[in-house]
Amino acid sequence: MTARIVDVETIDVRFPTSRALDGSDAMNEAPDYSAAYVILHVGDDGDGTADDAGPQVSEGHGFTFTIGRGTDLAVGAAEAIGRRAVGMSVDEITGDLGGFSRHLLGDSQLRWLGPDKGAIHLGAAAVINAAWDLAAKRAGKPVWKLLADFTPRQIVDLVDWRYLKDALTPEAALELLESRVPGRAEREAYVREHGYPAYTTSAGWLGYDDEKLARLCREAVEQGWDSVKLKVGANIDDDVRRCRIAREIIGPDRRLMIDANQTLGVDEAIEWADALKEFDIWWFEEPTSPDDVLGHAAIQCRIAPVHVATGEHAHNAVMFKQFLQAEAIGICQIDACRLGGVNEAVAALLLAAAHGVPVCPHAGGVGLCELVQHLSVFDYVAVSGSMEDRVVEYVDHLHEHFHDPVRVEGSRYRVPEAPGYSAQIRRETLEAHRFPDGPVWSDDAAPVTS
């Protein structure tokens, strides 16, 4: 009997977060946090023998994060791309996750809608992430551990090097990974014991008034957070006032970051950074268009020692390659669902490590914290080998909907232990939040925003 992918189930899941302005920022006024959700269903050839791995690993779960309208397009893209997996043997997929990723991304007709960007790439990410969940569950390991147990050669083979070789050759990546092999066991033990550092964005959403901002900053300090991030970019005077409030409450020793969510032009961003300089900003996130490598480089050059940070909207590894080549960022913020799943995230981790730039993943939304913790723990154990100046974003939203939610204690992520990618949303949530027919959306008291 050969276990194969027999079906790709897709679900449009939306949470009505816009009703409370959770997640509001200067660009994203009223998001409904959503997911284009994918379940890869495994069956066998029908010869009557049971799948050795048992029924509990007959599904791989993955998703991409969206913010409301348009989730249907990401779902449609996941369906179109997922079709390419149906009929493939599970061993073929899990035995060559690099080849599987290239196969999914290689549809020459779908590629026209990207390439490697927009809805089609978000859909691919959901399917690829589901394949990693499946592979890890079948291996009985969390994804970070599956990755961290790979040989350097296996890790290098996960990546599509076609457009990256001018910045990092596969041979140089192999050498880097081999140099980290000796310390892997020690670092794994360390991160299991001490966890991985986090920072909170919960305090600083733009829709909150000064009083709520102050209260949330105080709570962040009481809860032991070392770093706090504020949304900025709508009005410079408001932002000076809000940064002053935050800095006074968190004191001089904790880190303060700001995030303009792409609202500014290059020169405006420099002006903004100048106006907020007195508040000792650690990083300035998404100052301008996520496509503007040269713009970020110009900003970074002018506002150092403040770091420019970007990446949550950087759509593929070619963008990260350039941000690093141009010395345009001091902090590299990969996203587990905008990049083409685990494989392309690994490419970004390798590029960042080779350039000596810390990776501080984007998280929040729906389930992004659940995913990126795997990437950062793997990065620490096997790629960069360091936690210095590295923090994973943490937002305390929607974790209750996951089977294996993140555990954050004392401003650190505990290492995930359950097999898989921590990506699985509870069935009752999928049913309640299914758009547009789930009860959350059909309730008269809850106006549908799409």
Next chain:
Amino acid sequence: MTARIVDVETIDVRFPTSRALDGSDAMNEAPDYSAAYVILHVGDDGDGTADDAGPQVSEGHGFTFTIGRGTDLAVGAAEAIGRRAVGMSVDEITGDLGGFSRHLLGDSQLRWLGPDKGAIHLGAAAVINAAWDLAAKRAGKPVWKLLADFTPRQIVDLVDWRYLKDALTPEAALELLESRVPGRAEREAYVREHGYPAYTTSAGWLGYDDEKLARLCREAVEQGWDSVKLKVGANIDDDVRRCRIAREIIGPDRRLMIDANQTLGVDEAIEWADALKEFDIWWFEEPTSPDDVLGHAAIQCRIAPVHVATGEHAHNAVMFKQFLQAEAIGICQIDACRLGGVNEAVAALLLAAAHGVPVCPHAGGVGLCELVQHLSVFDYVAVSGSMEDRVVEYVDHLHEHFHDPVRVEGSRYRVPEAPGYSAQIRRETLEAHRFPDGPVWSDDAAPVTS
């Protein structure tokens, strides 16, 4: 009575071009040329008075070009974005086409799927192009003439300058446009008389064998073409042989261009250019990833005086800004449907003119020739003021399906005269080619490829 957009009709139109390998290249093996097609329907407030402009301008037609699978996603995006136009007054739209474009692109939830890239941007382009068709028909002018009669201020106001100001300020753009006003009438008369130069890609598709290539090159010479473009990038020895065949037939004085359709890495592209140097290549198109500004800059630096050309997959004006800032391209190839419609194409024309780089638009596909001729004629009359080193791509495919097809005579485009954007596909074609239920696709003899 106020004329308003009362409905946005969308149609998935596909042509089974993969059956003959027309349009094959190293990246796009078997495209089915397609369009996500949009009709903006105009009605009135229902007070019984007739719309002054009459029934013949109660529709605006637009589309974005795709190559088969995934067209449904572009259609879905056009629907979602088009919804934002329904209920708007036609005067409000045509009186401020810049504001209309910003309104369509500004949906904060849909924006997450881009921003300004991928399916969502392709869908926006279709709707924005339809609005321009409507505006031009109501003005009784072809789009190029509508644009060329705008004041410099009106042209500047079409553009979203947020992310472009560091390369070109609106004031500098205004100055450039004002400097071209004196010669407008003379250039308009010239281009009406002499047409606009074209080049042909029909000879060089990768799926054709040497004999067909030679025959098509001979025909191109007989038909009076000055420039011929070949697809390359799959095998370097094949490409040397094919370029030799082409150069021998077209002789030393005609221009030969090559197009790798993104298949190569940066170092490979340089190697390819070296191997083909003896054939006196005018431009090397899409040598590598369309996202790789720095990669193109490295290639351009190494292969000069051969020009690097790219842009058909450059998804927005921020990308063109960077290609120009980095001196990464010697030829700027805008696409009328991948950029966010006429408005963003105008932004790219202004940026290119300010940097002194010729614009040679991407065309072919379905209806791209019909659209880009308007942009190039406008560029000549009012923006760059020059035809030097400028050619519009021409592929002799599918023009018969259009109401107002391009007229190419003696290797030059005749200036379009009919009101509108030449975007309207015949109703019988829309019905026959509608995917998946049109007769072209339901015929048993014609296997559906999606």
